[in-house]
Amino acid sequence: MDLQGVLAALRSGWWLLVIGMLFGGAAGLGGSLLQTPVYVSSTQFFVSTTGSASTSEAYQGSQFSQERVTSYVRLLTGDELAGRVVDRLNLDMGPEELVQRMSATAASNTVLIDVSISDPSPEQAQRVATVLGQEFPQLVSELETPDGGGSSPVKVTVTERPEAPATPVAPRPRRNAALGVAIGLLVGIGLAVTRVRLDRTVKALDEAASLVGAPVIGTVVRDAHLEKRHIADRRGNRRTAEDYRQLRTNLQFLNVDAPPRVIMVSSALPSEGKTTVVVNLALALADVGQRVTLVDADLRRPQVTSYLGLVGGVGLTNVLAGTADIDDVKQTYGEGLSVVAAGPTPPNPGELLASSNMARLVEKLRGTGDFVIMDAPPLLPVADAIGLAPALDGVLLSVRFGCTRRDQLQQAAAALSRVGATTLGVILNMLPPQDELAAAYGYGYGYERSAAGNPGTREGAVPQRFFRRVRSSRRRHGQPRRLSATGQDS
CATH class of the missing domain: 1.20.5 (Single alpha-helices involved in coiled-coils or other helix-helix interfaces)
Structure with missing residues (x-):
């Protein structure tokens, strides 16, 4: 990285x-x-020799003292001296524990020894250091006194008296x-970098394009209004509405000489925003005067009519089964948009979508308008969309930012390639509003929530009596009458 x-x-x-x-x-x-405070009391010893009558003897005594200092440092932190201090002060600890609280150091080329005593009690630290200053010179005198008697040639003097410390050192x-x-x-830095390195989801435009082998033709920013109502507020000043306008423009200029007119929108797995993309792309095309037919070809989990507030009693499966004509089941939504619901759930959705009847229907719809947009099932869980894709002009893959994994997207693109389908491009949706990727297709200025904040009106909503009319018509004629989304005979 x-x-x-x-x-x-x-x-x-x-x-x-x-x-x-x-x-x-x-x-x-x-x-x-939570830690217990520790206080330190210090003392200092000066090591010298006795009986120096001349300068040379004094120099030799100094050299002797420096040689002895190293040994005295180890003596200060030994069990013998610690045992004497424990016995004298009657401490509630053993010599070994006291040794752990003692520290002795000797400065290089000097005869000075610094000793520190640490203890949770400042008074006890001072008492131990004081008694140590009394016991250590006596111990040195005992060790240095010749066997035949006489005085010790080494003298240890306390040069720094211990005091009770006022503040703890730890x-x-x-x-x-x-x-x-x-x-x-x-x-945190390590976790953030590791999180990205272990993340296998798609979050980059160039990465999505490389995995699919087709360009990213649109990005859609995550919007709470869109997630709730599934229809972008095209009259407001929201960023998502502009994202779908940009997607519409990019789609129209994919191939100027032979622009795709019958387009399928699918995804690798469910819940990746494909139906929301289908609905809003169709509405964006209809807003500029294009005649658009929106077909809900997801026969297993149809949602188009639910998002638009239309009726899904009859639809595509009736047409493919030969019990209705396409014009009989079309519903209108606003200006320029016709909607064909999925219809009753069939036992063999994959066979229906790959049938010759579906191919003929595609050609018929091609001649009735400018665009045919189909919402197809996800590519990886079922094979329905794989059988449908080759009969269309191309496929748009909906990819959810931070959710669709790289291997899943690559498998979906490979499945389309194996059947000879044309992948037109990728739509990366649900981007974080402040993410850099969200600005990749922007214009350099922000989009804010409109003052009114009202959702788009559900134009052409069909009343519930549409169901009763369809059932009555089928009983009389064996097929539904041609009804508009307003519930009136057309």
């Missing part, structure tokens, strides 16, 4: 960074508050909180 990819991952996963810093800072601060809440924030930030 290059730098640009890492930056994009951090932008999309910024919340991981924030959560990481919050949790890291809270963990550092909480850990500090924990340090501010430092630990800052360290926790830094660690949390690094963890």
Whole structure:
């Protein structure tokens, strides 16, 4: 992943960074508050020799003291001295535990030894350091005294008296909180990058085009109004309405010499927005004076009439079964848009869509208007759309941003290619409003919610008496009469 990819991952996963810093800072601060405070009291020893009568003897004594200092550091942190201190102060700990609380260091080329005692009680830390200053010189004197008697050649002097510390040296809440924030930030960056690297969904225009082998001819931004009502507010100032206008324009100029007129819209899997795309694309084409026939060819889960508020009692399956004519089941919606419902659910939807009757119907619809838009079933779960696609001018694939996986999209495109169908392009929908991809087909200015916020009116909604008319007509004539979406005889 290059730098640009890492930056994009951090932008999309910024919340991981924030959560990481919050949790890291809270963990550092909480850990500090839960820790027992530790106080440190220090003392210092000066090691010298006795009986130096001349300068040379003093120099030799200094060298002797420096050599002894290293041994004394180990002696200070030994069990013997710790046991004496424990016995004298009657501490409720053993020599081994006291040794763990002691620290002794000797500066290089000096005869000074610094000793630190840590303890949860500042008073006890001072007492231990004070007794240590008394016991250590006595222990050195005992060890350095010759066997035959006499005085010790080494003298240990306390040069720095221990004091009771006022503030603890640990924990340090501010430092630990800052360290926790830094660690949390690094963890958040790692999670954000890993999240993108492990993400197998389609989120890039060039990636979608490469997987399908066809261009991305439109993008649709996620809109709560569209998700609820499924019809873009074409009279308002919403971004989604402009997205579908842009899709309409791109579709009309895909092939200037032989533009596609009978188009199927499908997707790899369900719930990827194909029916919403079909409905709004048909409405966008009708808005510019095109005569559009919208056919609900998803015979398993038809939704077109539900989105438009029309009646789905009879439709495509009746025509393919020979019990009705296409003109008898058409419903009108607004100006220039005719809708053919799916009709009753058949036992063999795949065979119906791949039949010769369907091929003849496609040619008939081609001559009745400018565009025929078909909502087809998803490509991967069932083979219905695969049998229908070769009879049409081309297929548009609806891809849901951050949901459709790359392998699924690639399999759908390969399935169309195997039967010789033409994939016209990809529609990437449900993009986050602020995502960079959402601006890829924009004009550089934003679209905001209209002041009124009213949804588009459901033009040509069919009353429920349409059902009664259809049933009565079928009983009298064995086929439905030709009715418009307003419920009147045409």
